[in-house]
Amino acid sequence: MAVFHKEIAKYFAKYAANAPGNPTAIAAAAAKSGSSSQLMCFTPAAQPPSRVRSFLEDFLAPVWYRFFRGPLDRWNQAAVGKYLREHGLMYDDLYSDKEPVIERALSLLPEDLAVGRYRRIMRATHLNHIRLYLPPYGNI
DSSP: OHHHHHHHHHHHHHHHHTOTTOHHHHHHHHHHHTOOOOOOOOOOOOOOOOHHHHHIIIIIHHHHIIIIIHHHHHHHHHHHHHHHHHHTOOGGGGSOTTSHHHHHHHHHSOHHHHHHHHHHHHHHHHHHHTTOOOOGGGOO
């Protein structure tokens, strides 16, 4: 599976290098045609933020994060932590094994860590199936 992703990445890199809007492709085409004109890239000037945007950033955003987003994030972190403690999991155990990057990372893990991860996931699956939670002193 990893070989497939590597080949696809090579194909995309090759396509991006020859894409019509790519500056290096434009320079290569100009060099082939023998034109001696310099290429100039257009970069638009950064516009100052509007009054509405500056008002939102200066006055509304701090209130939003202080009274809504901050408490919501803390509640979410506490809920995820409680779930992980009840099932004896670590946060890294929630990542899917089917993702190519995670699959590669798991193949590089030492044997004892891989076995521990597998056992934690199997224990959590069993506890979830029988609708049982670990006692507070049983968390590892």
